[in-house]
Structure formats: structure tokens, C-alpha cells
Amino acid sequence: MKLESKIPAGPLADKWNNHKAKLRLVSPANRRKYHVIVVGSGLAGSAAAASFAEMGYEVSCFCYQDSPRRAHSIAAQGGINAAKNYQNDGDSVRRLFQDTIKGGDYRAREANVYRLAQVSTNIIDQCVAQGVPFAREYGGLLANRSFGGAQVSRTFYARGQTGQQLLLGAYSALSRQIGLGAVKMYTRHEMLDLVLIDGKAKGIVTRDLVTGAVESWASDVVVVCTGGYGNVFYLSTNAQGCNVTATFRAHRRGAGFANPCYTQIHPTCIPVHGEDQSKLTLMSESLRNDGRVWVPKNKADTAKPAAEIPEEARDYFLERKYPSYGNLAPRDIASRAAKEVCDEGRGVGQVIDGQRLGVYLDFSAAIKRLGESEVRARYGNLFDMYENITGENAYKQPMRIFPAVHYTMGGLWVDYNLQSNIPGLFVGGEANFSDHGANRLGASALMQGLADGYFVLPYTVTDYLAGVGLSDRPTTEAPEFQAAVKEVNERVAKLLAVNGTKSPRYYHKALGKITWEKCGMARDKAGLEGAIRDLQALRKDFWENVKVVGTGDQLAPELERAGRVADFLDFGIMMCLDALTREESCGGHFRTEFQDAGEAKRDDAQYAHAAVWEWQGEGQLPARHVEPLVYEETQLSTRSYK
Amino acid sequence: MVHGKPAHTGETTLALKLRVWRQSRGVPGHFEEHALAAVPTSASFLEMMDMLNEQLIRAGKDTFAFDHDCREGICGMCSMTINGMPHGPLPGVTTCQLHMRNFRDGETITVEPWRARAFPVIKDLAVNRSAFDKVIQAGGFITARVGSAPEANNTLIGKVVADEAMDAAECIGCGACVASCKNGSAMLFVGAKINHLNILPQGQPERERRTLAMVKTMDEAGFGNCTNYGECQAHCPKSITLDVIAKLNRDYLRARVKEFFSSTGKPSKGGD
Numbered sequence: 001m002k003l004e005s006k007i008p009a010g011p012l013a014d015k016w017n018n019h020k021a022k023l024r025l026v027s028p029a030n031r032r033k034y035h036v037i038v039v040g041s042g043l044a045g046s047a048a049a050a051s052f053a054e055m056g057y058e059v060s061c062f063c064y065q066d067s068p069r070r071a072h073s074i075a076a077q078g079g080i081n082a083a084k085n086y087q088n089d090g091d092s093v094r095r096l097f098q099d100t101i102k103g104g105d106y107r108a109r110e111a112n113v114y115r116l117a118q119v120s121t122n123i124i125d126q127c128v129a130q131g132v133p134f135a136r137e138y139g140g141l142l143a144n145r146s147f148g149g150a151q152v153s154r155t156f157y158a159r160g161q162t163g164q165q166l167l168l169g170a171y172s173a174l175s176r177q178i179g180l181g182a183v184k185m186y187t188r189h190e191m192l193d194l195v196l197i198d199g200k201a202k203g204i205v206t207r208d209l210v211t212g213a214v215e216s217w218a219s220d221v222v223v224v225c226t227g228g229y230g231n232v233f234y235l236s237t238n239a240q241g242c243n244v245t246a247t248f249r250a251h252r253r254g255a256g257f258a259n260p261c262y263t264q265i266h267p268t269c270i271p272v273h274g275e276d277q278s279k280l281t282l283m284s285e286s287l288r289n290d291g292r293v294w295v296p297k298n299k300a301d302t303a304k305p306a307a308e309i310p311e312e313a314r315d316y317f318l319e320r321k322y323p324s325y326g327n328l329a330p331r332d333i334a335s336r337a338a339k340e341v342c343d344e345g346r347g348v349g350q351v352i353d354g355q356r357l358g359v360y361l362d363f364s365a366a367i368k369r370l371g372e373s374e375v376r377a378r379y380g381n382l383f384d385m386y387e388n389i390t391g392e393n394a395y396k397q398p399m400r401i402f403p404a405v406h407y408t409m410g411g412l413w414v415d416y417n418l419q420s421n422i423p424g425l426f427v428g429g430e431a432n433f434s435d436h437g438a439n440r441l442g443a444s445a446l447m448q449g450l451a452d453g454y455f456v457l458p459y460t461v462t463d464y465l466a467g468v469g470l471s472d473r474p475t476t477e478a479p480e481f482q483a484a485v486k487e488v489n490e491r492v493a494k495l496l497a498v499n500g501t502k503s504p505r506y507y508h509k510a511l512g513k514i515t516w517e518k519c520g521m522a523r524d525k526a527g528l529e530g531a532i533r534d535l536q537a538l539r540k541d542f543w544e545n546v547k548v549v550g551t552g553d554q555l556a557p558e559l560e561r562a563g564r565v566a567d568f569l570d571f572g573i574m575m576c577l578d579a580l581t582r583e584e585s586c587g588g589h590f591r592t593e594f595q596d597a598g599e600a601k602r603d604d605a606q607y608a609h610a611a612v613w614e615w616q617g618e619g620q621l622p623a624r625h626v627e628p629l630v631y632e633e634t635q636l637s638t639r640s641y642k
Numbered sequence: 643m644v645h646g647k648p649a650h651t652g653e654t655t656l657a658l659k660l661r662v663w664r665q666s667r668g669v670p671g672h673f674e675e676h677a678l679a680a681v682p683t684s685a686s687f688l689e690m691m692d693m694l695n696e697q698l699i700r701a702g703k704d705t706f707a708f709d710h711d712c713r714e715g716i717c718g719m720c721s722m723t724i725n726g727m728p729h730g731p732l733p734g735v736t737t738c739q740l741h742m743r744n745f746r747d748g749e750t751i752t753v754e755p756w757r758a759r760a761f762p763v764i765k766d767l768a769v770n771r772s773a774f775d776k777v778i779q780a781g782g783f784i785t786a787r788v789g790s791a792p793e794a795n796n797t798l799i800g801k802v803v804a805d806e807a808m809d810a811a812e813c814i815g816c817g818a819c820v821a822s823c824k825n826g827s828a829m830l831f832v833g834a835k836i837n838h839l840n841i842l843p844q845g846q847p848e849r850e851r852r853t854l855a856m857v858k859t860m861d862e863a864g865f866g867n868c869t870n871y872g873e874c875q876a877h878c879p880k881s882i883t884l885d886v887i888a889k890l891n892r893d894y895l896r897a898r899v900k901e902f903f904s905s906t907g908k909p910s911k912g913g914d
Contacts, residue, residue: 066709066719070712070719072711072712074712124794125793126786126788126791129844130784133807135804136799138801158811161812175782176783187772187775240713277689278689281713282714385739388732389686503696505696549702550705555764557708
């Protein structure tokens with residue numbers, strides 16, 4: 001597997017501009033002759049599809065939801081970072097870059113992260129022009145808030161619905177192009193294969209979820225922006241439909257999958273309440289601006305109502321352990337600290353499996369300081385959501401929170417141009433691996449999705465297309481397309497034919513139990529080896545005993561889930577293998593064997609690289625390759641938020 | 643707006659009778675009755691539906707198809723009419739945020755899809771809402787090509803205006819307004835988008851054109867007119883209020899008048 005990062009030469013600050021100046025162009029008259037396929041309609045996908053259409057390319061965009069507006073970017077709450085320095089608190093592109101690369105525990109590609117910080121300012125301009133109603137000061141200027149892992153206020157927000165407003169902005173740009181006929185939009189379509197001709201990505205195979213029709217589509221380039229794989233844990237803050245299938249199918253066709261073990265566990269989610277729970281709900285990290293995290297000092301107090309525990313008997317453990325960042329410590333660190341106090345038996349809330357898994361997030365000090373109405377103005381919708389789910393009023397008693405899977409930093413390997421190792425396959429947003437290293441800072445996912453979609457892919461894909469001949473596009477009559485369609489049809493038929501006894505959800509839950517326990521917040525060698533064996537056995541059981549009801553020719557949610565779970569089973573094995581072979585702790589990857597009194601202990605000499613996995617065939621373990629991470633201007637140091 | 647009852651400390655469960663709409667493509671639909679036991683009160687309505695579907699799979703029967711995705715009240719995908727009310731009895735929430743503690747043990751619950759001419763049933767409880775996308779495609783945007791945006795703080799927008807735009811922009815496009823309206827009107831949805839964009843300074847250049855185009859497409863898609871029943875406001879999970887419809891009417895009138903007086907005799911490209 002050839003892994004050329006293609007990082008441009010020159011000083012970090014000049015790389016992107018120098019590179020852009022050298023990228024090839026396609027003349028406006030020729031652009032309409034190229035067909036670009038975009039899979040996924042979240043921030044990265046919508047933004048990319050709209051941008052390509054504005055430039056004049058013929059674009060087809062696919063999503064599994066009933067409308068592109070529903071992609072899960074919509075659920076992001078807190079905000080989007082940008083190095084505008086509107087608050088005059090010393091922010092700059094370099095500082096945003098430094099915070100992001102440090103936040104990622106020095107496991108991201110330096111040049112990509114710098115570019116991300118550079119284009120962050122353009123994103124805000126673009127979104128305001130589209131009419132995104134960001135929060136404002138009374139004077140009419142844009143407002144900012146602070147967010148985890150940073151000591152400046154650089155986060156732009158729209159109440160607690162920033163993701164929604166940014167996605168609706170991108171959706172409106174995309175809709176305009178659909179209305180103009182420049183983008184053909186295919187909703188309720190799921191990508192089930194990537195088609196390669198002579199080693200180059202030339203199209204995809206989809207299944208129409210309403211009619212069951214399996215179809216193929218030829219193009220000059222394929223851009224995959226299908227999000228992350230958090231649902232491999234079954235319970236996560238992801239939407240129910242989020243899946244790894246598109247990226248994993250591309251992986252099976254030869255695309256390298258990088259760092260699958262880098263998963264983010266978000267500290268502020270509503271704790272698990274029972275067996276039939278289908279998802280976990282995130283409470284925005286912005287709550288940590290004004291909420292204080294604590295547990296009782298004494299185990300004996302954990303069953304008492306919070307109000308009966310006096311101030312001196314409370315342990316504000318984040319403020320105690322990380323005085324300079326306090327409650328705004330980065331996500332991986334805050335999550336692990338919460339797990340630690342719960343493992344000590346000091347967790348709060350109901351007992352599940354013999355343990356109380358929750359910590360308090362307390363707003364009483366903020367309500368005293370700011371008044372309830374101000375707290376309501378800042379976080380009202382989050383407090384309402386909390387009450388809907390738990391039946392508890394967080395103005396009167398502290399919220400209970402616990403970490404939950406939220407985001408996945410790993411993804412398809414891409415070079416500096418966001419092109420995978422398969423020529424013609426580009427990957428944007430959460431689906432790629434490049435910008436967040438081993439841990440993502442808050443308010444960076446929205447930034448990355450839009451950066452890729454609006455400001456990176458339009459340039460780099462154009463450069464690729466400039467090298468593609470105008471008559472190079474195959475038709476779907478080509479044998480490669482026919483073969484791929486046949487394979488997909490056979491797989492669908494196989495899933496329907498097993499006719500066993502257990503539902504796809506049963507397997508999804510069983511998968512999630514293994515991955516969360518053995519490859520969640522803390523991992524170790526024996527556990528991971530056991531997890532791989534257990535997952536292999538579960539995969540075998542799945543293909544022998546799954547029961548998929550419904551027919552293949554109309555809406556069949558169980559068939560959709562079964563196909564996704566089948567890919568998650570293969571993927572889960574690769575994730576555990578990646579965690580097993582990375583013998584260090586970094587960011588969200590915490591191997592209990594490698595720590596300094598609870599803090600992640602990196603091994604830069606051996607593991608300052610991205611691990612990239614290559615598919616080796618059905619039932620085989622994938623092969624590990626590495627891309628060394630070269631730091632030209634960054635001094636690797638031990639991450640400290642103390 | 644939350645009207646949740648106090649939390650149950652111990653886990654209580656409900657036994658329910660469910661009447662659920664079953665419909666396949668090209669065939670008239672009907673209700674199916676099912677009993678479901680041991681539903682935890684902490685479960686969401688969709689988790690209860692998951693339990694029903696798992697029970698059906700164990701019996702070797704087809705599950706009920708329903709739309710859902712984020713399950714945190716923001717994607718707008720879930721769409722069920724519960725006991726005659728879109729998104730169920732709790733004001734200000736989507737179906738996915740409705741929890742079983744709001745129901746009684748032994749209760750019969752009727753579950754139907756959105757009922758509206760513009761939203762045909764796909765299967766069981768899932769409907770086709772692409773008419774909403776068409777309305778947005780006609781004009782629910784501000785034309786702002788990537789690369790051409792001015793510096794963000796060059797456009798001053800007072801907090802009051804920004805907040806008003808945000809109130810309208812919170813619409814999740816679920817379609818409960820249409821499903822709750824006797825006329826199947828989409829005026830609340832269209833009004834929300836018009837209000838979001840038409841009050842912002844960036845939205846001014848296309849204000850009339852946008853309004854005319856969106857209303858025209860809305861009419862063509864088979865949505866009815868507004869006759870002030872107010873059901874849409876009562877069932878909107880984001881508590882969008884009727885004044886967006888009043889403002890839509892005002893902007894539509896304004897656009898028509900302007901169009902009339904600026905008419906050059908050539909057909910307008912913006913509206914009808």
C-alpha cells in the first residue's frame with residue numbers, strides 16, 4: 001500500500017497558499033463534462049456538492065435519509081471554532097492550530113491541521129453570508145463563547161443548535177443547486193459498493209431503500225462524506241442510521257483505513273437508564289462553561305440527594321486535578337476523570353449492573369451568579385431536553401452526566417489533498433482521519449466538515465479532474481459495474497436467506513457490549529485479544545442465525561440494519577486490532593498498561609505515526625501499514641492541562 | 643416548554659394495547675392490533691416501537707417501518723400521529739423525545755402516519771415529505787457563492803433581529819404542521835423559512851423573489867391554504883408560532899404589489 005502524504009514543501013504557514021497556486025484548473029466550459037458523485041449530505045457532503053455545482057460540474061449527491069437536511073451534523077450543539085480573534089484575547093491562526101494539534105495529542109497531520117485553522121475564518125464569513133443566525137452582541141457584531149481545550153473565546157454558536165443552523169445553511173446552498181438542476185439529489189439511497197476501473201474510483205453502487213432497486217452510477221470522481229463509525233458501540237450519540245458501510249465498502253476495495261481505534265468519548269451525556277435504550281443523548285460541552293462537575297467525596301453519600309451533600313463533602317474533581325482548565329479540560333481527559341471517580345465507587349444516580357455511572361453537572365453557582373433567566377437564555381433548550389429525557393428539572397437539582405461515544409477521529413486514510421490511496425476517491429468530514437489525531441477538541445468537527453466541503457475539496461478535486469480525460473468516464477455497462485451490482489444483489493439475498501432466529505438489533509447490541517467494555521474508555525491487551533475472538537464468533541453466529549424480516553422490494557428497515565451490522569462486525573475486529581497494536585496511550589486511546597498515574601503516556605519514538613489498515617479478504621485480519629507523522633514546526637510535548 | 647411529570651425513582655413498566663397503521667405500496671392500509679408488555683416508563687416512544695418490532699421479529703412477522711434518525715429531537719425525521727396528535731400529547735417535543743412516562747398502564751395507543759395529500763405513505767408509518775425539499779429548492783436560500791462572502795462582521799445584525807431569525811430558523815422540517823392541519827397547509831413551515839431569511843439584511847435582495855417562488859411551489863405541491871385553525875402551532879415540536887404565517891402573508895402581499903407596479907409587461911421570473 002502506497003501512502004504518500006503529499007505535504008507541500010515550505011513553511012507551515014505558506015504550504016496551503018503555495019499548494020493552491022500550483023493546483024491545476026479545469027476551464028469553465030469543460031467543467032460540466034465531468035460528473036462528480038458525492039455520498040453523504042452532512043456538512044462536508046452538502047458543502048462539497050453545492051460548491052462543485054456552483055463551479056459548474058455535473059453533480060449527483062446521495063443520502064440515506066429522506067432529505068439531505070437530516071444528516072447527523074444537524075445534532076451538533078455547541079459551536080464552531082474560528083481564529084477571528086473578535087474577542088481580542090490573543091487568538092490567531094497559529095494558536096488555533098496549536099490548540100488543535102495539542103488537543104489531538106500530537107497524532108494528527110501537522111500540515112492538515114494548520115490549513116484547517118487557516119480556512120476557519122472563511123467558514124464564518126461564508127455562513128453569515130448564507131444567513132446562518134449566529135448569536136450576536138447588542139451592537140450587532142458576532143458573539144463568541146469559550147469551549148473545552150482552549151483558553152480563548154473563539155467559538156461561534158447559534159443557541160444550542162449550531163450544527164442545525166450550519167447544516168441548514170449548507171442544505172440551502174445545496175437546495176439552490178438542486179433547484180437549478182445542477183445537482184441531482186438521491187435521497188433514501190445507500191451506497192453499498194465502490195466501483196474501481198484500472199485501480200481508479202469510477203462510480204458507486206447504491207440500493208434504493210424505498211424500491212429495493214440496486215443501481216450503479218458512473219462518474220469521474222467519487223467524494224465520500226458519510227460520517228463516522230460511532231455506532232459500532234451500539235449506544236452512542238450518533239443517529240440511528242449512522243454507519244460505516246460506505247467507508248468500509250471502500251476499504252474492502254482497497255482504501256486504507258487509518259486509526260480506527262481513535263474514538264471520542266464525550267464527557268457530558270445523559271447516563272444510561274435501561275436495557276431497551278437505543279441511543280445516548282449528548283448535553284453540549286458548552287454547559288461546562290457554567291456548570292461545575294462533582295461527585296461526593298465519600299462513597300456513603302452517593303445514594304443521597306445532591307442537596308443533602310454539603311459543599312465541603314463535594315469533590316469538584318476536574319477543578320482539583322486540572323486547575324488551569326478546570327471544568328473545560330479536553331473531552332478525553334474529562335471523560336477518563338469521570339470514569340475514574342465512578343470506578344472508585346463515588347458515582348451518582350441509579351445503580352446499573354452494580355455500579356452508579358454518573359457524575360453531577362451543577363448549575364447552582366451559575367444560577368446564583370447570573371440568575372436563572374440568564375442561564376435559561378444560554379442553555380434553555382438543553383435543560384428542556386434533559387427534563388424530557390430524565391423527568392428532572394436541572395434548574396432545581398444538578399444534572400447527572402456520564403461519558404458516551406460521540407465522535408470517531410479515525411477514518412479512511414487521505415493525503416493532503418483529501419484523496420485516499422485509491423485515485424479518484426476523496427474523503428471529507430468525519431469520514432476521513434486527518435485533522436483530529438487521537439482526540440478532537442470541541443467545536444472542531446463543524447469546522448472540519450465545512451473546511452473540507454467548502455474550501456479544500458473544490459480545489460483538490462479540480463486538480464484531480466484536470467488530469468482525467470474528457471472521454472475517460474466509463475458507462476455502467478462496463479463489466480466492473482455489472483460485477484459490483486451482482487455482488488451487492490447476492491449479499492442482500494444472502495442476508496434475507498439466513499432466516500435464523502435472532503434480530504439484527506440483537507447482534508448490534510451484542511457487538512456494542514463487547515466494543516464498549518473492551519475497546520471503550522480503557523483498553524488492555526488481554527481484553528482486546530478476547531474482544532477480537534468474541535467478535536469473530538459473533539460474526540459467525542450472525543451469518544448463521546440472523547433473522548431479517550421484510551422483503552427486498554420495499555422499505556425494509558431490518559434489512560438496512562442487518563447490512564450495516566454485518567459491516568460493523570468486520571469493522572469492530574479491525575478497531576480492536578488497531579487498539580491492540582498501538583502499544584501506547586494517546587488522546588481517546590487509553591491503554592491501561594501505558595499511563596502515568598491516570599494520564600495517557602505516549603510513546604513518540606515508536607508510535608508517532610498513523611496506522612493504516614489494508615483489507616486482506618473475507619475472514620482475514622487486515623494488514624497494518626504506517627504513515628510516519630512528520631512535525632516540522634511543532635515540539636511534541638506531554639499534554640498538560642494542569 | 644416542558645410539561646414532564648416528576649421522575650419515577652423506581653423503574654415502573656406499562657402494559658399497552660397498540661393499534662398501528664399497516665400499509666404496503668399500492669395497497670390500502672389498515673390498523674393492526676398488538677399487545678406489548680413490560681414497557682419501561684423511562685423508554686422513549688420510539689424505543690417502545692423498537693420493542694414492538696423485536697416482538698414481531700420473534701414471531702417471524704414483518705416489522706412496522708417508521709422514520710427516525712437522530713432520536714434527540716433535531717433531525718425532524720420521526721413522524722407519527724399518536725392518538726390523533728402529530729408527535730403525541732406532549733407539547734413542544736418530537737416523537738423521539740416523548741417518553742412512556744406520559745402514558746398510563748393498560749392504555750390503548752393509536753399510531754398512524756402523517757396524513758396529508760402532499761405526504762403520500764411509503765410504507766406503514768413512513769411518508770414521503772420531499773414536497774418540503776421542493777419548496778426550499780424554489781427559494782429557501784440566500785444566494786451566496788462559496789468564495790464570495792464578505793468579512794462576517796461587516797454585516798451588523800442587532801441581537802433582537804438575530805434572535806427573531808433564529809426563532810424561525812429552529813424549524814426542523816418534520817411536517818407536523820401539515821399533518822395537524824385540516825387543510826394540509828404548509829404555511830407554518832414556509833412562514834418559518836421566509837421569516838428566517840426575509841428579516842436578515844443578507845436576505846433582502848431576494849426577498850420578493852423568494853417569497854413568490856416558495857408560495858408558488860407550495861401551492862403546486864398540493865398543500866392547502868391556511869384558515870387559522872392554529873393546530874400547526876399547537877403541534878409544532880419547536881413551538882414555532884402563528885405570527886410567521888401572518889408575516890408570510892404580509893411579505894407575499896408586499897411582493898405581489900411590488901411585482902405589479904414594477905411589471906414591464908414581460909412575465910416575471912420570480913413567481914407566478
